[in-house]
Amino acid sequence: MDITKKDIDALNAVLTVVIEKKDYQEKVDQVLTNYKKTANIPGFRKGHIPMGMVKKQFGQSVLVEEVNKLLQEKMNSYLTQEKLDILGNPLPKNETEIDWTSEDFSFEFELGLAPEFTVDISKKATVSYKIEADKSMVDNQVKTIRKQYGKLISQTEVGKTDEVTGTFSSTEADLEHKTTFEVDVVKGKKQLTALVGAKVGDKVALSTKGLFAEDSLLARHLGLKPEEVKGMNVMVSFAIEEVNTREMAALDQEFFDKLFGEGVVTNEKELKAKIKEDAERQFEQQSDQKLLNDVIETLIAHTKFDLPSDFLKRWIQSTGEAKLTFDEAVAEYDRSEKGLRYQLIEGKLRETYPELQIKFEELNAFAHDMIKAQMAQYGHMSPTDQEVDGIVARIMSNEEEVRRLSEQLNTKKLLEFFKTNAKLKSKTISYDQFIKEAYA
Secondary structure, three states: OEEEEEEEOEEEEEEEEEEEEHHHHHHHHHHHHHHHOOOOOOOOOOOOHHHHHHHHHHHHHHHOOOOOOOHHHHHHHHHOOOOOOOEEEEEEOOHHOOOOOOOEEEEEEEEEEEOOOOOOOOOOOEEEEEEEEHHHHHHHHHHHHHHHHHOOOOOOEEEOOEEEEEEEEEEEEEEEEEEEEEHHHOOOHHHHHHHOOOOOOEEEEHHHEOOOOHHHHHHHHHHOHHHHHHHOOOOOEEEEEEEEEEEOOOOOHHHHHHHHHOOOOOOHHHHHHHHHHHHHHHHHHHHHHHHHHHHHHHHHOOOOOOOHHHHHHHHHHOOOOOOHHHHHHHHHHHHHHHHHHHHHHHHHHHHHHHOOOOEEEEEEHHHHHHHHHHHHHHHOOOOOOHHHHHHHHHOOHHHHHHHHHHHHHHHHHHHEEEEEEOEEEEEEHHHHHHHHHOOO
C-alpha cells in the first residue's frame, strides 16, 4: 500500500492511496471461507458449498467492502501520523472511475487544509461595560418591593395610582380577558381620563391604540399574542370589578429582616446599598456575556486567513441526509463561515495557551461546584461529600451532560482568559444606557 499527498496550494491537496492485491487478499479469502461455512445457497448443504460458487456470488461485494475498510483505516492512520489538520472530510475524486474487476486500485481524495495563522488578542480594543444601578433604578426597586410587601386597601372608584382588576371584552376583536394592572401604566391620556374616577361595576370604553406604552403589555392584558396586537386600533370594553390602593410597607426593621434576614440591613441607606449591590451583581452576568460576544466578534473581524472555500462548498453539498444543490451548499457555507472561522480561532487559542484546555480534574471540580450551588438554591446548604459525589458520578456517566458541562466550563475559562489578556476599554454606564448602547 502506498499513500502520497500532492499539495495543490496552501489550502488544498490531493491524497492518493494505492491498494494492491497483496494488501487485501488474505482478508477477502478469510471472509469468503467463513461465507462457505455459513452461507445458505439453494441446492447445497450448509458448509458444503464449492468455493467457486461462493466467490461467484459474494466475491465482488466482499472485495469492495474489505478494500473500503482498509482504505478508510489506512487513510485515517496516515492523516493522524502526518498530523494533517483538515477541514471537513476527504472528498473522493475518482470513485466513479474505479474498476473493481482489476487487482490493484488507486483512490484519490481532495483535502481541504486548515490555514496557518496567528491570533493577536490585544490587536483591537473591546469595550468592557461596568453597569451601575443608578439612583433612579434603586429608588424604583425600593418602591416596587415596598408595594410587593404592602397592604391592599379596597376602593370604590379608580385613582391615578390604584390597581384595577376587570375584564376586557370586544366582539370586534373576539376577546374576553380578565386582568389586573396599575393605572399609572396607562399611556393614553383619553384612556386615563376615562378610567380615573370610574367606579366598581362601571364599564369603560377604551381604545387599544396607545393604551399602554408597549405592545407586550397590551398583549398580556388583552390575553392575545404579541403579533395579534401589533398596530391594533379597536374599541374595547373594560368592566371594572375591583379597585385597590396598595399601601407600601413601612421602612422598619421588620421589613428589612423579612427581605435579607435578621440584622443584615438596619436602615434605608443600607437597604439601598444592598439593592444596588445585588442588582450590579446580576448586571455583571449580562456585561460578561456582552464582553465575551464582543471579543469573539473582534477576533473574527481582525484575524485574517483564507479558507478552502470551494472545497468546503463541495463538501457541504456531499454531506447530510438531504442532497443539496450547489447553490444551496453555497448559501449554507455563507451561513456557517463565521462559525467555522471562530472554531479555528478558538482552536488556535487552546493550542497557544494550554490553560484554556479542559482537563478531567477541572471538569469534575466544576461539576461538584455546580451541584453544591444548585442544592443550596433548594435550601440544602451542607450536603455531604457522598451525596455530591453520587450526583456528579451520574452526571459524568452521561455523554450529553458531560458535553453540556464542558461547554459551560469552556465559556467560563474563555471569559476569564479574555478579561485578563484581551485589550479592553472599561466603560461605566447605567443599565438603561447599556441596553440602548449594547443592543441597539
